Structure formats: structure tokens, C-alpha cells
Amino acid sequence: MKFVQTGVALLTIAILAAGCSSSGRTKTYGVDGSGMGAGGAEIGKYGYGPGRNDSAAGAGVRDGGANLGDPSGPLAKRIIYFVYDSSEVQPEYLTVINNHASFLAANKAKAIVLQGHADERGSPEYNIALGEQRAQSVAKLMKLQGVADSQMQIVSFGEEKPAVNGHGENAWQQNRRVEIIYPER
Amino acid sequence: MISSQSRAELTVEVTLGVENAIPIAIVPFGGPQPGENLAGIVAADLARSSHFKVLSESQMPERPSTPEQVQFALWKALGQDNLVIGQVRQGGTGRYEVQFQVFDAVRGSQLASLSLPFAAEESRKTAHRIADLIYHLLTGENGVYATRIAYVTVANGDGPIDRRYVLHVADADGFNPQDVVKSREPIMSPAWSPDGKKIAYVSFESKRSAIFIQNLANGEREKVSELPGINGAPAWSPDGRQLAMTLSKDGNPEIYVMTLSNHSLRRITDHFAIDTEPAWSRDGSQLVFTSDRGGKPQIYLVSADGGQPQRITYEGDYNAGAAFSPNGKSLAMVHGNAGDYRIALMNLASKQLRVLTKGSLDESPSFARNGSMILYASQNGGKAELTVISTDGKVRDKLRIDGGEAREPAWSP
Numbered sequence: 001m002k003f004v005q006t007g008v009a010l011l012t013i014a015i016l017a018a019g020c021s022s023s024g025r026t027k028t029y030g031v032d033g034s035g036m037g038a039g040g041a042e043i044g045k046y047g048y049g050p051g052r053n054d055s056a057a058g059a060g061v062r063d064g065g066a067n068l069g070d071p072s073g074p075l076a077k078r079i080i081y082f083v084y085d086s087s088e089v090q091p092e093y094l095t096v097i098n099n100h101a102s103f104l105a106a107n108k109a110k111a112i113v114l115q116g117h118a119d120e121r122g123s124p125e126y127n128i129a130l131g132e133q134r135a136q137s138v139a140k141l142m143k144l145q146g147v148a149d150s151q152m153q154i155v156s157f158g159e160e161k162p163a164v165n166g167h168g169e170n171a172w173q174q175n176r177r178v179e180i181i182y183p184e185r
Numbered sequence: 186m187i188s189s190q191s192r193a194e195l196t197v198e199v200t201l202g203v204e205n206a207i208p209i210a211i212v213p214f215g216g217p218q219p220g221e222n223l224a225g226i227v228a229a230d231l232a233r234s235s236h237f238k239v240l241s242e243s244q245m246p247e248r249p250s251t252p253e254q255v256q257f258a259l260w261k262a263l264g265q266d267n268l269v270i271g272q273v274r275q276g277g278t279g280r281y282e283v284q285f286q287v288f289d290a291v292r293g294s295q296l297a298s299l300s301l302p303f304a305a306e307e308s309r310k311t312a313h314r315i316a317d318l319i320y321h322l323l324t325g326e327n328g329v330y331a332t333r334i335a336y337v338t339v340a341n342g343d344g345p346i347d348r349r350y351v352l353h354v355a356d357a358d359g360f361n362p363q364d365v366v367k368s369r370e371p372i373m374s375p376a377w378s379p380d381g382k383k384i385a386y387v388s389f390e391s392k393r394s395a396i397f398i399q400n401l402a403n404g405e406r407e408k409v410s411e412l413p414g415i416n417g418a419p420a421w422s423p424d425g426r427q428l429a430m431t432l433s434k435d436g437n438p439e440i441y442v443m444t445l446s447n448h449s450l451r452r453i454t455d456h457f458a459i460d461t462e463p464a465w466s467r468d469g470s471q472l473v474f475t476s477d478r479g480g481k482p483q484i485y486l487v488s489a490d491g492g493q494p495q496r497i498t499y500e501g502d503y504n505a506g507a508a509f510s511p512n513g514k515s516l517a518m519v520h521g522n523a524g525d526y527r528i529a530l531m532n533l534a535s536k537q538l539r540v541l542t543k544g545s546l547d548e549s550p551s552f553a554r555n556g557s558m559i560l561y562a563s564q565n566g567g568k569a570e571l572t573v574i575s576t577d578g579k580v581r582d583k584l585r586i587d588g589g590e591a592r593e594p595a596w597s598p
Contacts, residue, residue, distance in 0.1 A: 010481070040209075060509075068190070075392075085477075085481070085482075085503075095595075120546065121521070121526055121546060122482070122503060122505055122519055122521060122526055122548065123462060123475065123482075123505035123506030123508075123519045123548055123549070124374065124506075124548065124549065124592075125374060125417050125418040125431065125461050125462045125475075125506065126372070126459065126461055126462060126475050126482055126505045128394070128415055128418075128438075128461070129415065129431070129433075129438040129459040129461045130371075130459065132414065132415055132433055132436070132437075132438065133459065134439075147440060151492060152412065155392065155393050155394075156394075156415060157371060157389065158373075160339075160350075160371035160373060161346070161348070161371060163346070165341075165345070166563060167546065167567055168303065179266050
């Protein structure tokens, strides 16, 4: 219990820190972001994705009840969604990040790939940069909870690997994401 | 692995009318046609330019193939300024020669008579050369019909997230596509060397980005950058000796220039925001790039030696992916406004922005080397396709490519 509380406290610091470091940038989400709301709530399909095949690799590794192979455990959710043209982590995903950060901080031999993605709108290379910034936002929060840099690798695929084919906000909100991937050894 | 029977089909769409266009008739050529309708290819090429208004075959009053058969009064009555006729002769196994004439139909005078020998497999190329010759004769500018385009197709493989990426090179009209490189991981941002012999591109084949330069004639390639983070947006300097690129090796995306002879890097930008998509000015002294240092992506101009960048776009929420026009006077870019992403042209002197396209997801503009047209990626009915638009916005030509979504086009020099 104490551990969880510490985690939350660290996250609060992390948010403040992230806010400070980007204070020079004022982002507005005029085009579509304002009306998007909690993208994850409508989506909620975490079972699909690269994380699934890797679950066997982590089976048996436990940390305060966290088990990589448990489909309903705290590490089952591995996707963080973003609003349009933003790399700011929305509050509803802090728990997802917190759970993985706690696990990684306690299991230094484990490593992840943070895969950044963008929706299809706009310029492809700009979207590569945007995807990387999203993955870095997640990495920053994890680092503040004790995850080592050496445990996290960042790769951005921009708009090149959508989770969902198709066009329109429904597809776009599922494609603006960072996937937490535990590579198979 | 991939059935790349990419077949291109062409539909020219004249969107705004071409009042000042030259009315021209390209009569089907006489003689044995080696598999391809040469005059039809010439007509389709010229129709893609807003300089010409091409008479449809069904409206032609006669089908002359030699100068003495032409009745100029018939063409004059139809308002045709120019007339092209031709004849193909066989000259040995698989060898042909086309003789064609260009007339001023109003005066009834011959402007040019040319003959081109060709092998059967060069039929389409020969037709494009004829179109270039006519274009030059009647406009005084060089044509671009015998140039090539590079683009990436993305096709679904065995599952919803199993994709096949192929970098192709094809004729400027999308025909004769050839595979340059294939991968199950993304391929991006093809860029032609100034001599048209090599293509730089980004490949994720090792699960992370790397920049390659590939020789088109022999397929040999060199990995020029695979640093931690982003290796992206390659852009050749006009002299072909340097490659501008985006690298995030120091933590966030910055513009660098690599000297290709020794792979040494020169850092151009230094800012915590996104800096990417460099493009060279015609004389190689300046670069434009996309940066969100002001909060939203906008275009900035900086000396190729580095220094303080200067913001040059202010209109709209989103300006990215800029390309210099060949005469250096304007920039094409992706312009996002009210949820639509369109290709816009900005005059660098007046800073005036003109939106050229009407799509909602248009991106990756690339100029023809004569500046008369822009090739870009668009969406139509949910399918990614390539489109050519005249720089005046009057004529738009969709270039559909089978076998996948076509993206990230780049027009050869």
C-alpha cells in the first residue's frame, strides 16, 4: 500500500516537472482535440496489439500482484492515447504508466520499447517527430518513478503503422498512441 | 511475396476550366503501333498541363497521318490552334521509327517535323519524349513527361497489422512501376539525388529508422545514418554533395546536414521543440523546415550554415512539409486549416498563401522540375492515391495505382 502511495506522489511531481519543461510551448487543440474527451474510455480495447504475444515471456514475474501474463492484471493495459498534435499525457493514463513504471522499477532486468504513433493527418515526417515526443513524455514519467533509461527504448513510427485502418476521428483517436511493448527474449 | 502487378490508370480532371489553354489535336498516328497508342499517351500527357486543351478523339473531323492529307480548314473550323499528326514505321525486328509533324492549324503552316527511332519496349518513353518536344515547342519551357516518380505503396499482408511497404519508381504518368525496395516495416520519404541516379529514403527494416542511399541502376545501397532516435526526412543539396536530415540523437528532432563524402554532420537547429522536414533553396544557401517551436507546426527559414531561424508562415493552424519551387520563388506545403489538410503555395516575396487542392488529407507535395505541376498524396473514398495538379490549380490528374495505398510521392529531377 505504501508503495502505491509513493508512486502517486512521484507522478504528481512528474506532471509538474513535465509542465515546467514545456512551459515555453503553448499548444492548442483547436482542430479536433477540444471535442475529443477521454479517448481511452470509448476505445478500451487493449487486448489487441503487440503486447499480447509477449505475455508468456513475463509469466511468473510478480511484483505486488503485477503479472505481465495476467490479461486482467495491472500490466494488461499497454496503450496510452493522446489528443491531436499533442504529446501531453492525459490524466486518465497515469495509472497505466504508473503500473508499468512500478513493475520496471522493481524488475531492473526487464526492458520495454515505447512505440510512438500519430494519426494520418498532416505531414509524415512531422508525425514521426510527434510520435517520438509522445513516447518521450511517457518515458519521462517512468524515469521519474525509478525506471532506468537503459530499460526504455523509444521508436516512433509516426503515421506509418496505424492500429486501425480507416479515416475519421474514430480511427484517428485509436492511432494517436504510445504502445508499451515488452519484447520477447 | 508481393504480387506487385501495379497497373496505373489515368483520369484527367479539368477542375477550373482552362480558358487560356492552347487548343490542340493529337491525331492517332498511322502505321503499325507496337502495343501502345503513342498519340493517346501524348494526348494524355499534354492534357495534364493547364497550357493545353486537348481535343478528344471522337471530335476529330479526319485522321490524317501525312502532311498532304491534312485539310486545315476542318481543324480551323473546330478552333484548333495546333495539330499533331504522325506515322510509325517498322524498321527491323522490334525496331520502330515515328515521324511526326506539329502544325499551326490556323495558318496551315508546319512548325516542326521530327523523327525518333525506338525499340518496342520504349514505346511509352518515346511518346513521353514526343510530348516533351511539343510542350517545349509551344510553350518555350522544358516538358517533364519523360521524368519519373518515386512513391511508397502500403498493402495489407496476412493480418490487420501485417503490412507490406514497397518503394517504387515509375514513369511520370504512373506506368511501368518498378520495385526499388520492399519491407514489412515502413519505408518513408524518398528523395531523388539531383542527377536522378540515386534515391535516399528512410527504412524501418531493422525495427528502427535508418537513412539509406540506393543506386537505381545497380540496386547497391549504403546506410548513411542509423543513430539512436529519429533518422528521417533526407533532402539532397542542389549540388548532390550534402544530405540534410532530421536526427534526434541528442534528445529531440533537430536539422543536420551530412557531407556525403565523409558522413560528417553539421547541426543546423538547436531547439527543444520539433524541427524536421528540411528542404533546400535552389542555390543551396538556405533551408526551410517545419518546427512547432511557436506552439504549432509552421515553416521556418534558416541559413544552410545554421544561425537564427526566421518564421515565414503565419496563416493557418498547421503548415508543414515545405518544398521549394524550382525557380525558388515559392514554397509548396501542407496547409491545415479548419480540419482540412491541403496543398498550398506561398509566394516567398509577398508571403501570400494560395490553397491549391480541395482534399481533406492532402500531403507530401513535390514539384515537377519545370515548376508547372505538383505531385502530392491524397485520399479518395478512403483510398490513398497520388494526384498531379497544375501549379495554377486549374488541372488535376489522379494517378491510381493498384496493389495498395500509394503515398509519399517524389518527382525526379
